[in-house]
Amino acid sequence: MIEIRLFATLRERREKIIKIEFKENITGEDILEDLNISKKDVSIFLINGFHSSLDKKLSNGDIISIFPPVGGG
Numbered sequence: 001m002i003e004i005r006l007f008a009t010l011r012e013r014r015e016k017i018i019k020i021e022f023k024e025n026i027t028g029e030d031i032l033e034d035l036n037i038s039k040k041d042v043s044i045f046l047i048n049g050f051h052s053s054l055d056k057k058l059s060n061g062d063i064i065s066i067f068p069p070v071g072g073g
Contacts, residue, residue, distance in 0.1 A: 002058055005065045028054035043069040
């Protein structure tokens with residue numbers, strides 16, 4: 001099982017926490033595609049609390065946190 005935690009605008013029309021079955025060779029890119037999230041909409045991608053690239057293969061039990069770019073003024 002992989003737990004995906006979405007933050008800020010990425011939660012719109014999606015659950016805050018999503019659990020998916022683990023599949024061999026799954027990557028962050030695969031998760032974004034499955035959730036219909038564009039790479040340009042992702043600023044921070046964490047695996048178990050550590051910054052990671054989207055092409056890293058995930059492990060069973062990983063917790064993924066995805067943050068969009070944040071603007072302000």
